[in-house]
Amino acid sequence: MARPVLQVDNLTVEFPTRRGTLRAVDDISFRIDAGEVLGVVGESGAGKSMTGTAVIGLLEPPGRISGGRVQLEGARIDHLPHDQMRRLRGQRIGMIFQDPLTSLNPLYTIGFHLTETIRTHTDRGEAEARARAIELLTEVGIPAPAQRIDQYPHHFSGGMRQRVVIALALCAEPRLVIADEPTTALDVSIQAQIIQLLKRLCREHGTSVLLITHDMGVIAETADRVAVMYAGRIVEVGPVREVVQNAKHPYTEGLMDAIPKIGGRTEDLAQIRGTMPRLSQIPAGCAFHPRCPRAFDRCRQERPELLDAGASRAACWLHAGEPAGAGTGRGGGERG
Numbered sequence: 607m608a609r610p611v612l613q614v615d616n617l618t619v620e621f622p623t624r625r626g627t628l629r630a631v632d633d634i635s636f637r638i639d640a641g642e643v644l645g646v647v648g649e650s651g652a653g654k655s656m657t658g659t660a661v662i663g664l665l666e667p668p669g670r671i672s673g674g675r676v677q678l679e680g681a682r683i684d685h686l687p688h689d690q691m692r693r694l695r696g697q698r699i700g701m702i703f704q705d706p707l708t709s710l711n712p713l714y715t716i717g718f719h720l721t722e723t724i725r726t727h728t729d730r731g732e733a734e735a736r737a738r739a740i741e742l743l744t745e746v747g748i749p750a751p752a753q754r755i756d757q758y759p760h761h762f763s764g765g766m767r768q769r770v771v772i773a774l775a776l777c778a779e780p781r782l783v784i785a786d787e788p789t790t791a792l793d794v795s796i797q798a799q800i801i802q803l804l805k806r807l808c809r810e811h812g813t814s815v816l817l818i819t820h821d822m823g824v825i826a827e828t829a830d831r832v833a834v835m836y837a838g839r840i841v842e843v844g845p846v847r848e849v850v851q852n853a854k855h856p857y858t859e860g861l862m863d864a865i866p867k868i869g870g871r872t873e874d875l876a877q878i879r880g881t882m883p884r885l886s887q888i889p890a891g892c893a894f895h896p897r898c899p900r901a902f903d904r905c906r907q908e909r910p911e912l913l914d915a916g917a918s919r920a921a922c923w924l925h926a927g928e929p930a931g932a933g934t935g936r937g938g939g940e941r942g
C-alpha cells in the first residue's frame with residue numbers, strides 16, 4: 607500500500623482542568639492518501655476541529671496531545687518544535703478557515719499576502735512570485751486579477767475573499783490542505799461554488815484534503831471517504847458513497863436526515879434529539895445512547911469500538927455480529 611500523505615494513529619487530545627482532565631479527542635486513527643479528500647463530520651463539540659488543530663500544531667494551551675502520533679509523508683510531526691511546525695504550515699500543509707479574515711490581514715494587499723507566502727516557501731523572486739500570484743488568482747476565479755491583486759481584503763466580497771484564501775493555501779503547492787468549515791460563513795448561494803472550486807483545484811494540484819464540516823451535504827458532494835465524529839471519537843468511517851447511501855451508525859443516519867432535500871420543506875428535516883454531551887459529562891457505554899432511537903441495554907453499559915459493517919466500520923453494537931478483523935485492536939479509527 608502506498609505511503610499515506612497523512613497518517614494519524616491513536617490521537618488523543620486532553621485539557622487539564624481544576625475538575626480533572628477533559629478528553630476532547632479520544633484515541634482516533636485515520637489516514638489520507640495522495641490526492642484524496644477525507645471529510646470529517648459531526649456536530650459542534652464532536653472533536654473534529656480539535657483534530658484538525660492538533661494535526662497542524664495549533665492547539666491552544668492548556669490543550670495538548672497526550673497520546674498517539676501524527677505523520678506527514680512518513681515523518682512524525684506531532685512533536686516538532688514551534689518554528690519547524692510553523693514552516694511546515696504554509697509550505698507542506700495549507701489551511702483554510704471558516705472566516706477568510708482569519709487568514710487575511712486587512713492592512714495588506716491581496717498581492718502582498720500571496721507574494722510573501724510564495725517567496726517564503728519557494729525560491730521564486732519578487733517578479734516571479736507576483737506572476738505566480740496572478741496565475742493563482744486566475745485559477746480561483748478572481749476577475750481582472752492583474753488589477754485586483756493590488757486591492758485590499760475589504761474590496762472583496764466574502765466569497766471572493768475565500769477564493770483568495772484558497773489561492774493562499776495552495777501557494778506553496780502543499781501536500782495537504784486542512785479546510786475547517788470553509789463555506790459556513792458564506793452565503794448559501796456561493797457555498798457550492800467554493801466547494802467545487804476547492805475540490806477541482808486540489809484534484810488538479812494533486813493535493814490531499816482534510817475537510818472538516820458539520821454539513822453532511824458538503825461531505826456527500828466533496829469527499830472520497832468520510833469519518834463521522836461524536837464526543838471525541840470516530841463512530842463511523844468508510845467510502846463516502848457507502849456511508850451516505852447506507853449509513854451504519856444511528857448518528858450518521860441522523861446527520862443524513864438533516865440534509866435538506868431539493869423541493870423538500872424545512873419543517874420536514876429530521877433533527878437528532880438532544881445535544882452533544884459536554885466533555886465533562888460524556889455518558890458511560892455508547893456516548894450516543896441518550897440520543898439514540900435504537901439504544902438497548904448493552905449500549906448503556908459497554909462502549910462499542912469500531913466494528914466491520916460491510917464496506918465501512920461503525921462503533922455501534924447493532925453490528926456486533928460482524929466482529930472487526932485484525933486491526934489495531936484499539937478504539938479509534940481506521941486500520942492503517
Ligand code: SF4
Binds near residue numbers: 856894
Ligand atoms: Fe445506538 Fe446502541 Fe448503536 Fe450506540 S451502540 S449507536 S446507543 S444502537
